[in-house]
Amino acid sequence: MVDPLRLAIAATPLAAYLLLLALVNVRRRPLLATGAGDAAALGGGLVGLAFIGPIELFRPESATAEMGPWVWVVLIVLYALIVSLAVLLARPRLVIYNIGLDELRPALAEAVGQLDREARWAGDNLTLPSLGVSLHVEAFEFMRHVSLKSSGDRQNLEGWRRLARALRRSLASVSVQPSPRWPSFAITAAVLTVLTLIALQRHPQRVAEAVAHLTHF
Template identity: 55%
Template sequence: MQLDPLHVIIALGPLAAYFVLLGLLNLSRRPLVTTGARDVAALGLAVIGLVFIGPAGLFLPDAAIVELGWIAWVMMGAFYGLLLTLGVLLLRPRLVIYNVTADQLRPALASVVAELDRDARWAGESLVLPNLGVQLHVEPVSATRNAELISSGPNQNYSGWRALEVALTQALRRTTNSPNPYAIFPLSFGLLMALLVGFLTFSNPGMVAQSLIEMFRL
């Protein structure tokens, strides 16, 4: 059974872009603060190609493709987007900090907390900011030089988390690091997949174009 180049391109294209972006983020000399929602949304977009050639391709009726053509795939993409959005909205608040060590994060976080909420209380790696309605625990990942601030408990104030994100971003703005060695792994994976996608695209463009026409009934 011959592997369809178009399926490989669709599956690996977004994933390659995600891994390259992840590698570049970790190569940066400055920390990057983002939300868990954005992090999960980026991952959801990265696997959209796998979803399209996997579950979506299996469960999308052939009759719908014949009748609607490319519109059927657009509807499937919209449905996946709605599911991804719902999943992101249901997530508990979380902050992800790329390219920062635990020794750099703790003093920056302590100074931010002191400014935002004077009634804040620490208990080991756990933190409560009662005036902001934020409860969290710090989870550094030393192997990748990243860290996460993960919400503790269901009662969270999203405005408080937003204020914490903005303040922490400003506090870490002057922090610099050497490039993260971990970046070589996602960057290498991403570039290898991008090379494969490029090779399959340009080595036989006629077959790819024909597969595209058949898939979308153009």
């Protein structure tokens, strides 16, 4: 039988992340997010799985004996620092949710035209020499979002910020249909939440035992 406490720890952040995706995809406006924001949200959604997986597996015995339950605070902060480091080291990226590639192209062309008249397209690759930005457009039709991924190591971060601001202004007038995926995200989030609440309510003794096990070796 699944440990109800560990189920709650794993499922609650994941359900919140899926609910966030549902809210984003039910909108009639595209949503632009930075790669850092996208990765941070995913890291937050997976924190529970990390908690009951690698974090618990590699929990130091000596630190647990010394700090007791406070060791989990230290480990969660360490996880947050690892996610933050990964975000900082990642190449620049923009993610536009709830939009198809054909719908994005006119808004992207408008933003690029405002920023750099020397911009050059080569297939799905775009170079903006005046901004110091080169990127590849990658569409994920199943999830209905598009990523603008940096191509090459030499990127101007301020140029990416200017591109993000211009593209956000262009997208403000774009109206789209809600993504057909949003009910799946919402239903999955609801199922995880209900299962978690039922498990916690039906097995209080197992929850108490799990708490004791997590705070002691």
